[in-house]
Each structure stands twice: as C-alpha cells, then as structure tokens.
Amino acid sequence: MAENTQAAPAPKKSKLKLIILVVVVVALAIGLSVAGTLWFLQGAEEGGSTADQPETEVFQASQYYVMAKPLVAALQTDGRQRYAQVHLAFSARDTESLTALEKHLPLVRSQLLAVLGAQKFEELQTPEGRDRLISELLTAVNQVLEAEAEQPIEQILFRNFVLQ
Incomplete structure (x- = not known):
C-alpha cells in the first residue's frame, strides 16, 4: 500500500x-x-559659468641655487680670532631670479661677505642671531638684484653653519 x-x-x-x-x-x-x-x-572641469568664478593661481614649486663655495669671514670678538663658515642655498619661485643671482654672483658674494664679516661672534651663537643674519643676507642680495633691475629671491637657506 x-x-x-x-x-x-x-x-x-x-x-x-x-x-x-x-x-x-x-x-x-x-x-x-x-x-x-x-x-x-x-x-x-568646464568651470560652469566662468564669469562667476575667479581664476586660481597655479602653484609653482620653489627653485634652488646652491652656492658652490662657502663664505668664510673673520668675526668681531673680544681679542680672540674667530671665524664663520657658511654654506648657502637661495630659493625663488621663478628661474629668472636664480639666473640673475648666478649672473651677478661676484657682486652678491662680496656683499654677503661684508654682511657676514660685520657680525659679532657671540650673537651668531644664538638662534635669534642666526635668524637676523639670514634676514640681513637676504636684504643685501635683493638690494644687489634690485640695483641690477632683476627680480628678488624669496629666501636664503643655511646648508651648513660653522663657528670657530
């Protein structure tokens, strides 16, 4: 079943x-x-209505010029002979400034040595003194470039800084 x-x-x-x-x-x-x-x-990408939107600046990376020879100068001190040796690099956004710097390097180097030689040893031992030195060096370089009708550089960088 x-x-x-x-x-x-x-x-x-x-x-x-x-x-x-x-x-x-x-x-x-x-x-x-x-x-x-x-x-x-x-x-x-098309920007929609371009009349309403302001144009944005294109970012430009910094360009550098490295000084091949260091600056060496005798410093002011209290009776003892002291020296400063400074390796520098220069920074700018455009290559024209750095090309002009290289073109006028003998004059720039002379001004940099004059500024470095006028420094006091004790002041350069402090961070504030080194910052002031960078500011004075930048002013000296840009004055030379301005006198030669060239574009200024933006900053000076220490690659090496030795006090003896």
Whole structure:
C-alpha cells in the first residue's frame, strides 16, 4: 500500500525571474551612479559659468641655487680670532631670479661677505642671531638684484653653519 504522493516541485521560474530583476536593478543603479559622477566632473572641469568664478593661481614649486663655495669671514670678538663658515642655498619661485643671482654672483658674494664679516661672534651663537643674519643676507642680495633691475629671491637657506 504504497501511497503515491509526490511533493510539488518548487517554482524555479519565479526565483530565476527575481534574481534577474535584482541583477538588472543593481546594474542600472551602478550605471546611473557612474554617469552622474562623470556628468558632474565634466561640468566642474568646464568651470560652469566662468564669469562667476575667479581664476586660481597655479602653484609653482620653489627653485634652488646652491652656492658652490662657502663664505668664510673673520668675526668681531673680544681679542680672540674667530671665524664663520657658511654654506648657502637661495630659493625663488621663478628661474629668472636664480639666473640673475648666478649672473651677478661676484657682486652678491662680496656683499654677503661684508654682511657676514660685520657680525659679532657671540650673537651668531644664538638662534635669534642666526635668524637676523639670514634676514640681513637676504636684504643685501635683493638690494644687489634690485640695483641690477632683476627680480628678488624669496629666501636664503643655511646648508651648513660653522663657528670657530
């Protein structure tokens, strides 16, 4: 007495349709997201209305000129002979300033030695004294460049600083 009962098979077509529908919806959402992002980015690149937006400055990295020979000068002190040896680098945003500096290097070097030689040994031992020296050196260099109708440099950097 075997009963012939079979369980009804699960409807596979409805699950397949559901999976296909979910995949299509997800693909459509991703596609719309990418399209929207590209549209906004393209609008930002074009700048929209350029009349409303001010132009932005383009960043220019600093350029450097390294002085090959150090400056060596005898310093003012209380009866003992003291020396300063300074290795310098110059910084500017444009190469024209550094080219002009290199062109007028003999005059610049002479002015730098005059400023360094006028310093007091005790003052150069302090951070404030070295900062003041950098300021005076920068002023001297820019005065030379200004007298030669050239663009100024932005800063002077110590590469090495020795007091003896």
